[in-house]
Amino acid sequence: MQTILIVEDEEVIRLGLEYILKQEGFSVVVAPDGLEAIDIFNEHPEIDLILLDLNLPDIHGYNVLESVRAQKETPVIILSAVDLETSIVQGLDMGADDYIMKPFKTRELISRINSVLRRHNRANSNIINLQNLTIDINQGKVFKNGVDVFLSTLEYKILLMLALNPNEVFSRDQILSNIWDIDEAYVFDNTLSVYIKRVREKIEDDYSNPKIIITVRGKGYMIEEYNDK
Template sequence: MNLFLLEDDYAIATGLCYSLENEGYSVTHASDVKQAIDIISKEKFSLYILDLTLPDGSGYDVCKEIKKQGDLPVIFLTAYDDEVNVVMGFEFGADDYISKPFRLKELLVRIKSVLRRYNNETADGVIKFKDLTVNTNEAKVYKNGEEIILTAIEYRLLLILLNNRGKVLSRTQLLENIWDVDGDFVEDNTLTVYIKRLRDKIEEEPNRPLIIKTVRGLGYMIDNG
């Protein structure tokens, strides 16, 4: 499996490349934004690991170029773990982030988790579950072949749940990954409203949901069925 690493610190990059290759990954390394964009314009990778602060720009710039090619998995490496940087990372389409300094084992777990979610998709970016079909390249959702119109938040909420099938996601976890059109966090009470609206659109019987299930006292999940 081929990974792309953008890291300007030579010591960190060398250590990561060595460790990841020992785990069976093939790693292509770039040390700045210009080099990274040149490489990713010619080749697609299974997963992208991007340092945030670079001498000629930001990992955000590279992430934007990656996402133009499709819904490809991205993990940010950052020396900052404050809320603003985390939110910005998710807004740019990142799937996860890890703060420096970090343990290699933690990064490996994050990589496997993100790849596992993406492997639930077919090669053409289509997720199928029961009578739902989600085309992630076009950001469109179909039920029994007919398109369902979802808002941006409803779509992201559905995608988060589908990419974590079989896993109970707490309200806090969901709230950390969705925001409204102004970039503001969705409030806890509002999440209930969005879950209801989404169920109204995708469930046969919204009051007896078979797709998005409530796990009382814990959160919500879509099972592996």
């Protein structure tokens, strides 16, 4: 059972969140202020995610976030009524994994909690399963139906980047800037297409009808959500 720490000074909201999360099968611990939240976090290493209000009665939520990030990469979702772009950007820049505006819909909150937890678990996992494909991050190897598939360094980087961020569409420029050590302006327009084709030829059952690396017309490439159990 995954554990969520709720940091919220308003009792009605705190109790409501606690009830909702328990109904969804989470274990819950609560803190009405920032200093208590830090103490609880230090005493409970099993905490998997933090829901963090910013306007706390003692210290600012950003101070709590800063304290958490100084120790661990535990996922943090900010819950705030402040809709200023500067506040959202600051929270994300300080290491928050998501920023949800109050009031929020229950199903949206649960969906985003689950999404953040999945991303975090995959980023800290050494194995990624994609249909009949397995990526062993420790070994830097890819297996199809248990058979080792040779990928060049760039091919592997492309696949791993997409696999670690399922359902996220990456544009040509985003992919190039992440995998190339040179200015992407010096890379021919069709170079990425060639590499994507090579990866598909090696990992897809039918590279002309890809099921793993999907083309999103006019936007880029993505790998759809997968089950890595």
